Amino acid sequence: MHDERIRRSVAGTNLGNNRDSTRQHNLSTVLGLVHSMDGVSRAQLTRATGLNRSTIAALVGELAQLGLVLESDLDQAQQHGRPSIMIEPSPGALALSVNPDIDVVSVALVSLGGHIVNPVRFHTVRPPSVAEVVNIVTAIYTGMRTSLPARHRIMGVGLAVPGLVDPVDGTVIEAPHLGWRDQPLAALLSDALKLPVIAANDAVVGARAQATFGAGRDVSDLVYLYGGASGIGGGVVSGGRLIRGATGFAGQLGHTHVRSGGAQCTCGSTGCLEAEVTREELIAAIGLPAGETENLEEAVLEKLQDESASQEVGAIIERQIQLLAIGLKSIVNLLNPSLIVLGGFLRILVRASPGTLSEALRTPGRRGPWENVAIELAPLGEDPILVGAAELAFEPLIRDPAGFLRPQDDDAGAPSQPM
Numbered sequence: 141m142h143d144e145r146i147r148r149s150v151a152g153t154n155l156g157n158n159r160d161s162t163r164q165h166n167l168s169t170v171l172g173l174v175h176s177m178d179g180v181s182r183a184q185l186t187r188a189t190g191l192n193r194s195t196i197a198a199l200v201g202e203l204a205q206l207g208l209v210l211e212s213d214l215d216q217a218q219q220h221g222r223p224s225i226m227i228e229p230s231p232g233a234l235a236l237s238v239n240p241d242i243d244v245v246s247v248a249l250v251s252l253g254g255h256i257v258n259p260v261r262f263h264t265v266r267p268p269s270v271a272e273v274v275n276i277v278t279a280i281y282t283g284m285r286t287s288l289p290a291r292h293r294i295m296g297v298g299l300a301v302p303g304l305v306d307p308v309d310g311t312v313i314e315a316p317h318l319g320w321r322d323q324p325l326a327a328l329l330s331d332a333l334k335l336p337v338i339a340a341n342d343a344v345v346g347a348r349a350q351a352t353f354g355a356g357r358d359v360s361d362l363v364y365l366y367g368g369a370s371g372i373g374g375g376v377v378s379g380g381r382l383i384r385g386a387t388g389f390a391g392q393l394g395h396t397h398v399r400s401g402g403a404q405c406t407c408g409s410t411g412c413l414e415a416e417v418t419r420e421e422l423i424a425a426i427g428l429p430a431g432e433t434e435n436l437e438e439a440v441l442e443k444l445q446d447e448s449a450s451q452e453v454g455a456i457i458e459r460q461i462q463l464l465a466i467g468l469k470s471i472v473n474l475l476n477p478s479l480i481v482l483g484g485f486l487r488i489l490v491r492a493s494p495g496t497l498s499e500a501l502r503t504p505g506r507r508g509p510w511e512n513v514a515i516e517l518a519p520l521g522e523d524p525i526l527v528g529a530a531e532l533a534f535e536p537l538i539r540d541p542a543g544f545l546r547p548q549d550d551d552a553g554a555p556s557q558p559m
């Protein structure tokens with residue numbers, strides 16, 4: 141199964157054209173596999189790439205010299221034949237992930253392999269301005285730098301924004317819940333941190349993390365929906381590719397229409413999924429104080445156990461589930477995914493009433509795309525978004541590992557050097 145996954149990651153790549161681009165391509169393939177599998181054996185690399193053992197050894201050696209991988213203990217899983225050396229992503233190869241939202245700015249270092257290192261959540265009493273986000277992130281990053289491993293390299297910054305982001309220059313075109321419009325946040329952060337910054341929509345990067353590392357790693361058609369303080373966002377992987385659309389804005393699943401004459405939405409329309417199914421309604425229903433919203437999921441589930449209070453909360457949840465099902469039904473009809481991953485507060489709706497959502501998605505006695513859709517929960521919190529944001533920063537490194545790390549005369553845009 142392990143090998144099947146690897147073959148799938150390599151499928152479609154064309155190993156071996158001309159010599160220079162072949163070497164770059166092979167380095168990229170090997171690093172990509174070590175990263176997405178979070179460690180593979182040399183034997184698996186040989187089988188997956190079709191390259192011979194000495195070529196794999198040379199490529200791994202070059203990646204190790206670049207500080208990107210470590211060759212470590214023998215593969216314990218190997219039961220037959222000779223044991224094989226494991227190649228692990230280096231913990232010193234890091235990206236900085238940043239995710240501003242209306243009540244918190246989340247910052248974390250993420251190492252190759254998708255490991256979150258020392259995450260920091262900075263709470264704000266009101267939605268932060270762009271200048272405040274730059275100051276907060278700069279202060280946190282400065283603090284983090286004192287505790288980094290001796291041999292490390294920050295490849296860049298991945299910025300996940302709850303809004304529309306220009307895919308070319310990272311300008312936040314609109315983040316309605318934050319009150320931002322046409323804000324060059326990526327450029328300002330890059331100036332402040334002296335690192336390249338790549339920005340994208342938060343739910344889209346979450347979908348990417350799910351497709352690379354999470355429940356969706358073996359799935360080629362997946363829909364990811366994330367419910368946060370700023371509404372509901374989504375990302376779609378179809379045929380193994382993240383759908384971007386003509387101008388990079390595909391996946392605005394929160395604006396799927398679910399109720400005629402429904403609530404006013406920030407997009408100007410009414411009855412959108414994110415206007416009808418909100419985190420705020422759940423917070424208000426259980427009377428959770430501001431600053432404790434991290435515990436929303438457990439607090440809601442606890443409240444449902446309390447008989448005197450559960451009826452009102454239960455009715456709100458039931459209503460939200462039915463509206464979410466209407467939205468998901470459109471999405472399933474449109475995209476025919478095999479897996480739907482729900483993250484953020486949408487997890488609560490599934491946990492509070494297991495089975496209701498998948499039941500509501502089906503039409504009894506009818507066959508169709510909803511028949512075999514699995515529904516899974518993303519890991520708790522912003523982890524998928526932070527891991528997905530790091531993918532933005534790792535992408536140019538993985539595409540051309542040696543080229544990315546080659547010392548440049550012009551320092552602009554180069555990754556930070558080890559301290």
Ligand SMILES: [Zn+2]
Binds near residue numbers: 406409
């Ligand atoms: Zn809308």
